[in-house]
Structure formats: structure tokens, C-alpha cells
Amino acid sequence: MVHRMPAERTRQHTTPVAAARRRRLRADRARQLADLLRHQILGGRFPDGVLPHEEVIGADYGATRNTVRQALGLLRAEQLVERQPGVGTVVVCQKFPHGLDRLMGLAETLHRHGRVTNEVRTISPVTAPAPVADRLRIPPRSEVLYIERLRRLDGAPLSLDLTYVPMRLGPALLDADLENTDVFRLIEEAAGQPLGTAEITLEAVNADAHSAAVLEAPRGTAVLMLERLTHLADGTPVDLEFIRFRGDRITMRGLLHRTV
Known part of the structure; x- marks a missing residue:
């Protein structure tokens, strides 16, 4: 006889797995976006030293706002950019x-x-x-x-x-x-x-x-x-x-x- 797991227990079991997979995919996308932005920064794409607003970056690269924020966080951890109140995200380290x-x-x-x-x-x-x-x-x-x-x-x-x-x-x-x-x-x-x-x-x-x-x-x-x-x-x-x-x-x- 095949015992089937009740639907409620199945949902409880799969929900954390699905959430973890979504977090992993979002982190992957953030790294991909950080790589693209790093290339733009090092290539002098932002001559005034200020990156576009998060919404503009998201629209340009087809990324969600959370992904953009995570990508910028990775670049801040590299000390390549930093957030300045009233200005936005600025390049602080030139390579x-x-x-x-x-x-x-x-x-x-x-x-x-x-x-x-x-x-x-x-x-x-x-x-x-x-x-x-x-x-x-x-x-x-x-x-x-x-x-x-x-x-x-x-x-x-x-x-x-x-x-x-x-x-x-x-x-x-x-x-x-x-x-x-x-x-x-x-x-x-x-x-x-x-x-x-x-x-x-x-x-x-x-x-x-x-x-x-x-x-x-x-x-x-x-x-x-x-x-x-x-x-x-x-x-x-x-x-x-x-x-x-x-x-x-x-x-x-x-x-x-x-x-x-």
C-alpha cells in the first residue's frame, strides 16, 4: 500500500525549500548584476562618479529592486562604491x-x-x-x-x-x-x-x-x-x-x- 503525505504536510515541507531556492536565485542574479555594474564602473561608464538611481538600474538591467540593492551591497563590500545621503551611490575607488x-x-x-x-x-x-x-x-x-x-x-x-x-x-x-x-x-x-x-x-x-x-x-x-x-x-x-x-x-x- 502506498502511503500519501497529507497535502498540508506536503506544503509545510516544500515551502522552506522553495523559499531557499528563491533566495539563492536572487543572490545569483545580484552577483550577475554586480559583475555588469563593476565592468561599467571600471570602464568609466559613470564619468561623474554617481551611479543611476536604483529604479533606473532595475529598468536598464531587468532586475527587481531587491536584486539591485543586493548587487550594490556587494560592490560596497568591495569598497568600490558607497552610499552618500542626498547624492546616491557613488564610486569611491578607482582601479x-x-x-x-x-x-x-x-x-x-x-x-x-x-x-x-x-x-x-x-x-x-x-x-x-x-x-x-x-x-x-x-x-x-x-x-x-x-x-x-x-x-x-x-x-x-x-x-x-x-x-x-x-x-x-x-x-x-x-x-x-x-x-x-x-x-x-x-x-x-x-x-x-x-x-x-x-x-x-x-x-x-x-x-x-x-x-x-x-x-x-x-x-x-x-x-x-x-x-x-x-x-x-x-x-x-x-x-x-x-x-x-x-x-x-x-x-x-x-x-x-x-x-x-
Whole structure:
């Protein structure tokens, strides 16, 4: 015999499930809308820095008012926007584009957005750690020039760069104006040939206490870590860098081509 659950008990059982599903769908839609609005913000779609009213956003994107509010809440949690009484939702954090499809220094990439300066925190010959010597193709325990720089854009901390350069190029960098000149340009002058290619790895890592303090970011916050091994035009590796970018101030962009 098949026992059937009374209709009332069935409704009591399914109602919480349906409500949870509606909440999940609303949260999904809020994330989707937040992604679209973030793209618009970073692309300069709101030049006056003020987002449209919630009702306008809802009409433009076909979203309910609750979904719009949740999406704006996600962007506020990212500290990208904030609510100002009498004004509305305003952009409070600008991100700057860093291209991944060309081999350029930070100052070359961001020159249109402000002045990039380097605070040289450390510059000294050191014994190359084994992985560094291996990547730079130099004998084990060779000396390399180690440089630690805090990069700022118009005075605001942007990245912490840890750089290893073979000592055959070191003397030219030791005597150079590293505070106002990109390492790339100095390496090309010292090597007598242009840079050619770079291998890059990009990932998100948690800021350690030292990095967080230097970048003036909360300890444990996520930062973008760019590992870059740069070669001269003849293929010789000359620059190994570990660059920690503040994720709230930089966005990575590139143009990729599909090849068969």
C-alpha cells in the first residue's frame, strides 16, 4: 500500500525549500548584476562618479529592486562604491588598467593615469636562492642584485616589487635613478639590447604582515601576485620579479588571440 503525505504536510515541507531556492536565485542574479555594474564602473561608464538611481538600474538591467540593492551591497563590500545621503551611490575607488598583452613597465602602462614613483626600500647584492639561480640560468650560489620597491601612483601605494637581476647588470642599476626610472629601461641600456619576452603567472594570495603594512592594506587581504621572468631579445633571462598589487587599485587586461 502506498502511503500519501497529507497535502498540508506536503506544503509545510516544500515551502522552506522553495523559499531557499528563491533566495539563492536572487543572490545569483545580484552577483550577475554586480559583475555588469563593476565592468561599467571600471570602464568609466559613470564619468561623474554617481551611479543611476536604483529604479533606473532595475529598468536598464531587468532586475527587481531587491536584486539591485543586493548587487550594490556587494560592490560596497568591495569598497568600490558607497552610499552618500542626498547624492546616491557613488564610486569611491578607482582601479587602473595594467595590460597583459605587452611587455611594459608600470610607469609606461599607467602614465596616462598619474605619476608612478618608486620608493627603493632595499637594493643589495645577495646570494641567489636556488630557485632564483635556476630561473635566471646562472650558477648556484651566484650573486644577484636584489631590489625591493614600493610603487606608488600619485602617492597612493599600488604594488610591492621584489626583483632579482644577474650581477653582470647589477652595477648599472646600483648607480641609476631607480626612484624615477623603470627597471626595464635600465636593463635594456645596460644589456645593449631590447627586452624580448616574459613568462608570467598571475594569482591571488593573502597579504602577509610585511606586505600588508607596506601596501597599507588590511593584513590577510587578497592581493594580486604577478610572477614575471623577463628575457632579452636573444632569450637570455635577466629579470625575475614577484609583484604584489593591491587588488582594489589595479585591474589586469589583455587581448588574446585564438590559434589553432
